Amino acid sequence: QVQLQESGPGLVKPSETLSLICTVSSGSIRGYYYWSWIRQPPGKELEWIGYSYYSGTVNYNPSLKSRVTISVDPSKSQFSLQLSSVIAADTAVYYCARRSPKENYFDFWGQGILVTVSS
């Protein structure tokens, strides 16, 4: 079954851009899936960031829309997250996930990566 793995720096300075990559294996990144990012600040609930179809169609959480870019690179079987102008409140475990082909829930998740925003 499909596996997802996040990678990227665990520490980002305030005002800089957070950049993460999710590598998809044992399954195609093409097809009827949307590739998603979800985050969880320490001790808090999950927050949907957004998702992208492999063709480039995207949908973002309005609360983050002005700072977020999600893109898919089918040639590398990867998708990425960029979050600009980060602040301490962006400190969280970031998960990549696959949206189900049927409906807007998430059927496969990566293990998550902790990103701390600090100088």
Add this chain to the structure above:
Amino acid sequence: DIQMTQSPSTLSVSVGDRVTITCRASQSISSWLAWYQQKPGKAPNLLIYQASSLETGVPSRFSGSGSGTEFSLTISSLQPDDFATYYCQQYNSYPLTFGGGTKVEIK
């Protein structure tokens, strides 16, 4: 945004107990609700979608019910592997939102 409120926030139970967790939406979401289980340091795992459909591979002791604004997740007989935090998620409208979680702990 649709707010999802779970109760209780913590549940202290014993192996073999019947457990019910409630999730309330701030407006009607029809049956567009999913439930996830999350263990410490791990990613959430999908249990239920469309309020009552069991995901493939999930034990039948898990069940979901409800529609509109009131939903519940029931574990018929709690097993040691079930001690975890449970989250609901609505997907009736954007932005997709999650509940605050219910931690099921050992009494």
